[in-house]
Amino acid sequence: MDRKHFIQNTALTAAGLSFLPKYSFPNMNKKTSRGLQLSFEPYNLQLKHVFTLAGSSRSTTPDMQVKIRFEGVTGHGEASMPPYLGESQESVGKFLSAINLQQFTDPFRMDEILEYVDKSAPGNTAAKAAVDIALHDLTGKLMNQPWYKIWGFSAEKTPFTSFTIGIDTPEIVRQKVREAEGFKILKVKLGRENDRQMIETIREVSGIPLCVDVNQGWKDKIFALDMIHWLKEKGVQYVEQPMPKENPEDIAWLTQNSPLPIIADEAIQRLTDVQKTIGVYSGINIKLMKCTGMREAHKMVNLARANNMKVMLGCMTETSCAISAAAQLSPVVDWADLDGNLLISNDLFKGVEVINGKITLNQVPGIGIIPL
Amino acid sequence: MDRKHFIQNTALTAAGLSFLPKYSFPNMNKKTSRGLQLSFEPYNLQLKHVFTLAGSSRSTTPDMQVKIRFEGVTGHGEASMPPYLGESQESVGKFLSAINLQQFTDPFRMDEILEYVDKSAPGNTAAKAAVDIALHDLTGKLMNQPWYKIWGFSAEKTPFTSFTIGIDTPEIVRQKVREAEGFKILKVKLGRENDRQMIETIREVSGIPLCVDVNQGWKDKIFALDMIHWLKEKGVQYVEQPMPKENPEDIAWLTQNSPLPIIADEAIQRLTDVQKTIGVYSGINIKLMKCTGMREAHKMVNLARANNMKVMLGCMTETSCAISAAAQLSPVVDWADLDGNLLISNDLFKGVEVINGKITLNQVPGIGIIPL
Numbered sequence: 040m041d042r043k044h045f046i047q048n049t050a051l052t053a054a055g056l057s058f059l060p061k062y063s064f065p066n067m068n069k070k071t072s073r074g075l076q077l078s079f080e081p082y083n084l085q086l087k088h089v090f091t092l093a094g095s096s097r098s099t100t101p102d103m104q105v106k107i108r109f110e111g112v113t114g115h116g117e118a119s120m121p122p123y124l125g126e127s128q129e130s131v132g133k134f135l136s137a138i139n140l141q142q143f144t145d146p147f148r149m150d151e152i153l154e155y156v157d158k159s160a161p162g163n164t165a166a167k168a169a170v171d172i173a174l175h176d177l178t179g180k181l182m183n184q185p186w187y188k189i190w191g192f193s194a195e196k197t198p199f200t201s202f203t204i205g206i207d208t209p210e211i212v213r214q215k216v217r218e219a220e221g222f223k224i225l226k227v228k229l230g231r232e233n234d235r236q237m238i239e240t241i242r243e244v245s246g247i248p249l250c251v252d253v254n255q256g257w258k259d260k261i262f263a264l265d266m267i268h269w270l271k272e273k274g275v276q277y278v279e280q281p282m283p284k285e286n287p288e289d290i291a292w293l294t295q296n297s298p299l300p301i302i303a304d305e306a307i308q309r310l311t312d313v314q315k316t317i318g319v320y321s322g323i324n325i326k327l328m329k330c331t332g333m334r335e336a337h338k339m340v341n342l343a344r345a346n347n348m349k350v351m352l353g354c355m356t357e358t359s360c361a362i363s364a365a366a367q368l369s370p371v372v373d374w375a376d377l378d379g380n381l382l383i384s385n386d387l388f389k390g391v392e393v394i395n396g397k398i399t400l401n402q403v404p405g406i407g408i409i410p411l
Numbered sequence: 412m413d414r415k416h417f418i419q420n421t422a423l424t425a426a427g428l429s430f431l432p433k434y435s436f437p438n439m440n441k442k443t444s445r446g447l448q449l450s451f452e453p454y455n456l457q458l459k460h461v462f463t464l465a466g467s468s469r470s471t472t473p474d475m476q477v478k479i480r481f482e483g484v485t486g487h488g489e490a491s492m493p494p495y496l497g498e499s500q501e502s503v504g505k506f507l508s509a510i511n512l513q514q515f516t517d518p519f520r521m522d523e524i525l526e527y528v529d530k531s532a533p534g535n536t537a538a539k540a541a542v543d544i545a546l547h548d549l550t551g552k553l554m555n556q557p558w559y560k561i562w563g564f565s566a567e568k569t570p571f572t573s574f575t576i577g578i579d580t581p582e583i584v585r586q587k588v589r590e591a592e593g594f595k596i597l598k599v600k601l602g603r604e605n606d607r608q609m610i611e612t613i614r615e616v617s618g619i620p621l622c623v624d625v626n627q628g629w630k631d632k633i634f635a636l637d638m639i640h641w642l643k644e645k646g647v648q649y650v651e652q653p654m655p656k657e658n659p660e661d662i663a664w665l666t667q668n669s670p671l672p673i674i675a676d677e678a679i680q681r682l683t684d685v686q687k688t689i690g691v692y693s694g695i696n697i698k699l700m701k702c703t704g705m706r707e708a709h710k711m712v713n714l715a716r717a718n719n720m721k722v723m724l725g726c727m728t729e730t731s732c733a734i735s736a737a738a739q740l741s742p743v744v745d746w747a748d749l750d751g752n753l754l755i756s757n758d759l760f761k762g763v764e765v766i767n768g769k770i771t772l773n774q775v776p777g778i779g780i781i782p783l
Contacts, residue, residue: 147556149563150743182554182561184519189554189561191521191706310717334563338713345682345714371522 074141075152075177076108079169081128084119084356084383090205097122100356103131104387105169107177109146114177115388115408116364118169119328119355119379126165134159134166146177153334164308164331171332172364172406179405185367186407187400190337192370197398201226201250201376206233209240216245223396224248224276226376230256234266238273250374252279255305260289264296271298277349277374279324280304291319300349310335313342322349322373327365328357333406336368344371354379363390364406369398387411446513447524447549448480451541453500456491456728456755462577469494472728475503476759477541479549481518486549487760487780488736490541491700491727491751498537506531506538518549525706536680536703543704544736544778551777557739558779559772562709564742569770573598573622573748578605581612588617595768596620596648598748602628606638610645622746624651627677632661636668643670649721649746651696652676663691672721682707685714694721694745699737700729705778708740716743726751735762736778741770759783 084100105116120126138159143152156170179186187194202222204215219225225245227237230253241249251270257263263281270278277300282290284306294301300321307316308329316323323343325336336352343350351374352365362380369375375398380386390408392399401407456472477488492498510531515524528542551558559566574594576587591597597617599609602625613621623642629635635653642650649672654662656678666673672693679688680701688695695715697708708724715722723746724737734752741747747770752758762780764771773779 145560147560147563148565151565153563182556184554188517188519191519191525193520193523313717338717341710341713342717345685345710 074109074144075146075174077105077135077138077140077170077173078108079103079105079132079135081132082358082387084358085385086356087382087384088205090356090382095123100383101128102358103128103135103166103169104358104360105135105173107140107146107170107173109177109181112177112180114146114173114175114180114405115360115410116169116171116173116176117358117360118165119357119361120165121355124165124328124355126163130163131166131169134163135169138170140170146174146181149174149178149334153332157331165328167331168327168361169332171334172327172361175333175364175367176405176408183404185400185402185404186333186364187367187370190367190371192368194370194400196370197366197400198369198372198375199223199396200378200393200398201374202378202381203228203376204241206231206237209236212237212240213244216241216247219247221396222247222393224250224374226378227251229253229266235269238270238275242273246274249273249275250277250279250376251275252304253281255280255283257281258283260286260293263289263293267293267297267299275299277302277321277351279351280306287315287319294319294321297321302349302351304353310339310342313339313346317346317348320348322351324351324353324376325368325372326353326355327361328355333364333367336365340368340371349373351375352377356382358383358386359388359390360406360408363388363408366391366398366400367406370400446481446516447518447546449477449507449510449512449542449545450480451475451477451504451507453504454730454759456730457757458728459754459756460577462728462754467495472755473500474730475500475507475538475541476730476732477507477545479512479518479542479545481549481553484549484552486518486545486547486552486777487732487782488541488543488545488548489730489732490537491729491733492537493727496537496700496727498535502535503538503541506535507541510542512542518546518553521546521550521706525704529703537700539703540699540733541704543706544699544733547705547736547739548777548780555776557772557774557776558705558736559739559742562739562743564740566742566772568742569738569772570741570744570747571595571768572750572765572770573746574750574753575600575748576613578603578609581608584609584612585616588613588619591619593768594619594765596622596746598750599623601625601638607641610642610647614645618646621645621647622649622651622748623647624676625653627652627655629653630655632658632665635661635665639665639669639671647671649674649693649723651723652678659687659691666691666693669693674721674723676725682711682714685711685718689718689720692720694723696723696725696748697740697744698725698727699733700727705736705739708737712740712743721745723747724749728754730755730758731760731762732778732780735760735780738763738770738772739778742772 082102101120103118107114201224203226303316303320304324350372357379359380388408454474475490479486573596575598675688675692676696722744729751731752760780
């Protein structure tokens with residue numbers, strides 16, 4: 040029996056605990072009941088390519104695989120913790136160890152369960168998302184339907200997903216663009232000295248539609264507007280977070296004058312942040328790991344839509360678990376950037392697929408995944 | 412075989428049609444397929460007591476009972492058409508005859524189906540609600556869960572429902588209040604000359620909490636504020652539509668100064684109306700027959716909540732079909748006025764119940780009803 044199954048299936052004795060990391064087993068101090076059984080296990084995502092962002096680079100992303108069991112059915116969830124967001128396997132493990140889901144004997148009481156989880160500690164949005172995703176997978180399975188159907192969406196309305204071309208030498212950028220054949224839109228990280236060069240390098244080898252994420256990199260609104268006009272000429276579709284989120288007035292001006300939609304990224308995390316983006320941005324980028332999961336993401340979509348805002352779905356490097364969870368919402372968004380599972384070499388699930396660049400949902404109940 | 416079953420089960424011949432009202436059978440001009448099968452039948456709700464409102468009175472409410480069948484499962488829906496709202500059995504029949512649900516072979520595509528229904532003609536909100544409710548009943552049954560569970564709510568969080576005491580002579584008002592024993596809050600229609608007398612008559616026999624619906628009856632904001640202060644002293648909890656909806660500035664002033672929440676009723680119909688109530692009212696009253704059904708109502712609740720507004724659920728005189736449909740949302744609202752099924756003597760369903768004044772949900776999949 041491997042460690043994973045040992046953790047899941049065995050009533051551990053105190054003597055047996057010493058060799059296990061502290062955070063990788065169900066709460067032992069809480070009475071076993073007929074309630075929800077939470078278990079979790081650290082996992083390291085292996086990146087296919089070294090990931091470079093703002094001066095740092097890494098080849099793995101820390102991750103936590105989560106399960107919620109109820110009456111013989113297992114729901115899968117996941118927390119992905121890129122270091123710059125402040126969560127870690129240790130913090131997620133600590134958070135999950137401290138919550139008691141066994142007190143809940145009905146997984147359908149999601150409002151109550153997820154409110155309890157949310158209130159149990161501030162922050163910890165990836166850890167909270169892992170519980171939310173597992174609970175959706177579980178309840179979807181109990182209803183024998185995938186969540187996009189439960190939500191009333193139509194599978195074929197999914198958008199193309201963008202595929203990110205990392206910052207690199209012109210030669211490698213050209214090579215990556217050629218390798219991205221099949222995708223219908225590429226995402227480029229801008230906000231550095233070489234922004235125009237990066238775009239022009241891509242245009243040397245491809246006329247594919249682009250979107251750009253500036254990561255707050257432009258500091259002057261006139262410069263930003265000039266860049267956006269130029270980018271539009273180059274076939275860019277929309278711009279994420281062109282300027283620092285602390286400058287809503289400049290961004291509102293930019294949005295009003297921009298020929299391209301301006302999407303909030305760093306400026307938005309959760310449902311309560313949507314209001315302050317209204318009148319400032321054209322739309323919002325929703326990421327499960329930042330907004331605590333599918334339930335809140337769904338509410339964010341509806342709130343943004345009611346305010347005539349664009350919606351995009353983003354992700355971290357994740358397995359097909361969290362990517363497939365996010366994809367359940369994708370039929371009702373404008374753009375998706377759900378390539379995180381394509382960037383890793385050790386996926387744990389078969390889930391939604393990208394076919395001819397388009398997110399392609401399946402009929403698997405829950406969040407649409409099957410363990411590999 | 413009675414007419415109802417005849418209509419549902421028989422492939423009607425042209426010769427057999429003449430004795431049937433034009434609007435009471437499935438579309439015959441559309442090819443039979445494996446799609447959704449819509450049928451409908453006029454029904455007249457018999458009121459237990461003559462209903463008096465703004466000078467008119469009536470003892471029946473026209474209604475349309477709707478079914479959507481799919482793969483042997485039947486979803487029930489209902490349109491209730493109190494005359495002052497402008498729909499009738501004829502208009503609903505005409506609307507339902509003109510839509511083609513057989514083109515849809517998957518009832519879970521609710522976004523698409525209900526968008527098609529909504530766009531097929533303007534207005535007709537009760538007819539649209541009937542389709543929405545039947546579709547929810549059907550899909551809930553296919554998932555084997557009631558919608559309050561699919562939505563993630565907890566059954567015991569339902570509110571009390573108010574029970575309406577109609578305008579009448581003091582003697583009959585006192586008698587009605589005594590008969591309303593068991594309810595925990597009574598609703599009183601105000602906006603006439605005898606507002607204070609009506610409240611004082613009730614207070615002669617009961618200290619029960621009250622809510623009032625002014626139906627736009629007060630024309631002066633100072634008078635309205637004085638009345639609301641007086642009503643608060645008399646144990647009133649909230650006030651519906653105190654002044655004409657055409658005076659949002661006066662109502663905003665009233666809301667700002669009022670010691671009681673001010674709820675939009677005539678001022679709100681659908682999701683797109685929610686925005687204009689923000690900053691004007693404390694909350695909104697959502698009615699399925701006005702907002703086109705459960706799906707839009709659910710979105711209205713979330714939008715109102717995101718703007719820190721109160722939410723109440725209202726109804727028309729309806730069978731337990733539409734009342735039980737609305738009640739699925741009731742765990743997440745502040746107040747409910749879902750007494751419409753209690754006012755009729757010829758209900759067709761057993762559905763949600765009022766126990767000790769509280770809306771009590773059941774475990775029946777869909778909208779929670781069983782035909783009597």
